[in-house]
Amino acid sequence: MRMLQETPQEYDDRFLNAVTRAFDPHSNYMPPMQKEDFDISMRGSLEGIGATLREEDGYIKVVEIIPGSAAARQGELEAEDVILKVAEGEAEPVDVTDSRLRDAVSLIRGKKGTEVRLTVKKHDTSIRIIPIVRDVVQIEETFVKSAILDDPEGPSFGYLRIPSFYRDFQASTSEGGRNCSDDVRDELKALKEAKVAGIVIDLRNNGGGALTDAVNIAGFFIPSGPVVQIKDGRGRLRELDDEDAAVLYNGPLVVLVNQFSASASEILAGALQDYGRAVIVGSEHTHGKGTVQALLDLDRSLRLPGMDKYRPLGALKVTIQKFYRVSGGSTQYRGVTPDIILPDRLAHLESGEKYLDYSLPWDTVAPSDYRRRDHVTAFLPRLQGRSRQRIAADEKWQELQEEAKLARQRSEQTRLSLHIDEVRKEREQVKALAADGHSEGHPEDGEAENGGDKKTWQDELDEDLYAQESLAVLRDILAEKAVTVSTGSGGPYSRGN
Template sequence: MLIITKGRIGRWLLAVVLILAFFSSAVAKVADDFDANRARLLGHMIQQQLSQNHYSQTKLDDDFSQAAFDLYLTQLDSQKRFLVQADVKKLEEFKHFIDDAVRRGRLDLPELGRSLLNERIERIRLMSAAMLEQGFDLTLDEDLETDPEKADYPADEKEQKDLWRKILKYQVMVRYLNLYEDEIGRDENGALKPANEETLAALRQKAREKVNKNNDTLFDRMLEETRQDHYDRYLNAVTRAYDPHTNYLAPNLKEDFDIQMSGSLEGIGATLTEDDGYIKVVRVIPGSAAYRQGDLEADDIILQVAQGTDDPVDIVDTRLRDAVKLIRGKKGSEVRLTVKKPDSRQVVIPIVRDRVEIKETFVKGTTVKDPETDRTFGYIKIPSFYRDYNGGTGRNCTDDLRKELQRLKKADMAGLILDLRNNGGGALSDAVSITGLFIEQGPVVQVRDGSGRIRVLDDTDHSVEYDGPLVVLVNRFSASASEILAGALQDYRRALIVGDEHTHGKGTVQAMLDLDRKLNIRGMSKYRPLGAVKVTIQKFYRISGESTQELGVVPDIVLPSRMDGLKSGEKYLDNALSWDRIKPVDYQLWKEPLNLEMLKKHSEQRTGQAQDFVKIVERAERSQQRREETLQTLVLSEFSSEREETLMLDKDDILSSPHGTMSPPAADETDAGESESKVKKKSEKAVPTLDETISEDPYVDESVALLREMVAADG
C-alpha cells in the first residue's frame, strides 16, 4: 500500500488535474483512439509506480532512454531479419527521447515500429513464397550467420533478400533430413538408408511445402498483433530498462506469465519469459510434466511447438501469450518442443501434458553407501522453498526437512548431502528457518529497501536438528532463497558448498502492483483491465555484508560442469542491478571450521582422474566450440555429415546427472532437429526413481568422497 504524505498532497493533486486535462484533451481530439489513450494512461501510471517504488531510484534521462530503446529494438526484430538499416535509422531518431515520451504520453516510436515491421513482413512473405517455389541449390558453398549479435541489419532490400534465401535454404535442409529419416529410415548400423533420385526430389519438394506453411503461420501471427500489443512491447522495454526483473504484464499475461498447472490449468509445467524475441524457460516446476520428463531445463529457448505428430510451428518473435496458447492443452495430449540448449544444440522434447504431481514438489531423502568405508550418508533434495498459505496441504519446506533429517538420523547417517541444484527459490521464511536447523541461532540474511533501511532476519531457535558434516550442492540455477541458505551456511562455515562456478545471482525481491487498484483518476475506469507492473523493491545481503546479487554464491569446491564457459546467470542479463556490500552483522563461526584447502586439493585430484568428469570437461569444451562456431554451412552433404557426427559424439557421452547444469543430453539429441521416430522413443522413457537418479550422479559421488574426508577429519 502506498502512503501519500502531507508534503506530497499538493503535488499529487496538481498531477491529477494535469493528467485529467491531458486525457480529456486527448479523448476530445481522438475520440475513437481507445488503444492510444489507454497506452498513454499506462505509461503515466507505470512511470509513477516505478519512480515511487523501484529499489534503484533510476533517473529518466538520456542513458535510460538509450537502454529502453535498445531493448525495444531487440524485441521488435530480435533476429535482425525483418528490418533493414534504413528502418533502424528512422527508429533511432527516438533513442534519446523515450524519457520525454513517457512523461508526455507520446507513442511515436511504437507506432513507427509497428508500421515498419508490418510493411517488411508483407514484402518478405511474398518474396519467401516465390523462393520456396523455385527451390535452392543445396550444393552451393555458402554459409549462414546464426548469431544475431555477430550480424548487422541488412543494408538494403537486396541484401535482405539474400539473407532470407539463406534462412529458407537452412530451414529446408533441416526439414528434408528429418523427413528422410522418418520416411526412409536407417539401417541396422544406424546409417541413413539410400534412396533413388525420384524419392529424394519428392522429399525436397515436401520439405519446401512444409517450410512455406510454417512460415505463413508465423507471418500471420505477427501481422495479427494489434496496436495494443505493440504498445505493450514498448512499455515492457521501458520497465526492463530499470532492471531485468521489472516488467509490465498485460492483463492476459497476469494469468499466462507462468505455465503452471494449478486448478484447471494443464500444460507442461514451466515458467517462461519473453527474452529478446525468444521464449525462454526460467524454471521447470517441480512435479510437473516437464519435470518428470526430464529434458527441459532453465535457460532453454523454445524455437518451435508441435501438437503431437503435427508439423511444428515457429515461435521466434512470437508474443509470450501466443506461445503459451500453443504449449497448453488437454491432460494426456502430447506437445513437442524444439529447443535450443545453452550449448547451441537443438533438440526435440516430447512432453505429455499433465498436472503437477504434488508429491514431487516436496522434500525427498534417501541414503547413500560410501563404497570405501561402508558408512551411510544421507541425501536430501529440496526442489523449492514451498509453503502453503492457502489452507491446502498445510505443508512447508522446513517441517518436511526436519522430519526427513530425523528419519535419516535414525538410519545412522554419518554425513549429509543437501541438494539445492535447480532450486529457484520460494518462501524467504523457509530459507531462514532451514538455516536454523543447522546452526544454534543467529542472523541469516539482511534485506535493504530503496530508502536504505536494513532489516536483519534471524534464526531465534537455539535447537540444532543436525550438527554433523554437511555438503550443499548448488548450480547456476540455484537462485534467490537457495542462495540465501547456501550463503548463510558458507558464512558460518557450517557447510561445504559444492557445485558450478557460481549460483544464479538473483539477490533482489519483487512486488506485483495491480494497476487497476492503483487507478484513482475519474473517468479512466473504462480503460480497465490495465494489467500489473512487477517492480524490484529490495535487495538481499549476506551476513558477511556481501550481496548475492549478480555474483551469486561461489562454491568452496568448484566441480567441472558441461555449462562451464556459458554466460548464464544474473550478471549476464541486460541492466541487472550491480553487486555491492554493506556492513556485516555480528555472528559466530561454527565450532569446527573446515580445512578448505585440503578438501579442495583432494577434490581436484579425484575429479581430474574420474572418467565421468573427464567426459564432462570434454563436453563443455565441445559446447564452447559450438557456441563460437556460429556460421552454419548451407551445403547439404556437409550439413548432414556434421549432424551425424554430433549425434555420435552425444551418444558417446557418459551421462552425468539429471540435475540442471549437471544433466546429460538425451541419447538422441542432434544439432538441427530430430526425426519422429527418435522423439517417440524419448517420450516413452521411464522416469527414474530418486535412488536411480543419484546412483548415476558423479556430483553425488564426489560429495560422498568429500563427506568421507570431513568425517575422518572429525576423528
C-alpha cells in the same frame, strides 16, 4: 500466421514490460495468464485436468497424463491423443487447431468441480468427446524430495533435493497450502530418524522463490543468529534472523549448486558457507542475483472507478531491495563461489546476472555480528585436494571436461562451413555429445506420485557425477571429523567479524 494471432492487449503487455525492464531485469509486468503461471509455480498446484501438453505441427498433443489427476481418474484421455476442440461444459466447442499452446491451455484450465469437454483424435484416428471434471493437480516436481543412499562400504547418506523455494501465499497449511520450509523440516526429520551419516542439499537449477523459506531453512542448521541482510531503496539496512536456538540437523552437510542456482538459493548457500556450517560444491559460481522483488496484484491495488471492465489486470513485479550475506558481501553479479569447484560442461554459456541488461551493481555492507563454525574450515584444503585427485583420476570426469572444451570451441566459432559433409559431421558430433549428456548428471525432476518412480530417481543419482562427488566429499568430512575427535582438536565457533 502466429503474428496474426497476437492481440492488441499483447502488444500493450510488451510495451509495459519494456518500460519496467529498463529499470532492472527483474522488474516486469505480468499479464493475467503469466501471473497465473507464476502463482502455479510458487504453490506447486493448479486447477485443471492434469495433462502435460505440447504443440506439434499445428496441433495440441497430449504428452503425459499426471498420475492421480482428474484426467487419469476419468481414464479416457491418453498420451499421444490430439486435442481438436475444447468446450466449457455444454457451451459450443472452440477449435484449437493451429492455436498457440498457451491459448489452448487457458481454455482447458478452470475452477475445481467444473467440466471441460475435449474433442480428441485417438491413435486409431477415431474422434471422441471426453468430459473431464477439473480438480486440483499437484505438480510433484515443484516439491522437496529426499532419498537415502546406501553405501555398501560405509554408512548411508541423505540426499535432499530443493527445486524451488515454493510457498502458497493464498492458502494456509490447514487449507492444504504447502511451503518449502515445512516440507524440508519433514524430510530432515525422516533422514535423521534413518540415522544418515551426512546430508547433501541439491540446489542446482533452483532459481529462488520465497525469501521467508530460505531464511527458515538456514535456521534448521545453525543456532539463532542473522541469516541475511536487506537494504531498501533509501539505504536502510536490516537483518532477517533465525530466532530459534534449536538446530534441527547438526551433522555433516554439503550443498550442491550450479550457475542456475539463484536468489533464495544463494541466500541459503551463502549463509551456510559464512557460518562454516556446510561445504559448498558446484560450478565456478552461482547465478549472482542479489535483489528482492515484491509482487503487486493490480486487481487489489487499482480500485479506481471504471476499472472493472478491464479486469483481470495482472500484476507488477518490482525490485524493492538488495540482499547481502552476513559476511557483508553481495551475491549480486558475483554469486556464491563454491568451496570445491567442479568442472562444468556449460561453463561457456554467458549465464548470470552480470550478462543481463540494466542489472544493479555489486556492492558491500558491514558484516553482521555472527559466530562462524570452524570445524569445516580447518580441513577444507584437504577436502579440495582430494576432490581434485578424484576428478583427475576419473575417466567420466575427463570425458565431461573434453565435452566442455568442445562446447566452448563451438561457441567461439565465427565461421561455419556450408559444405554438406561438414554440416553433417558437425551434427553427428552434437548428437554424440547429447547422447553422453547423462554424464553431466542432473536428474530429471518429473516424479510421479508412486514409489517406483522415486526408486528411479535414486538410480539416476547413482549415475550423477555431481551427486556422487558430493557424497565423496561427505565421506571425506566424516573421515576428517573422526581424526578431529581422536586428537581432541578444534572448537565449535569463532566470531565472524
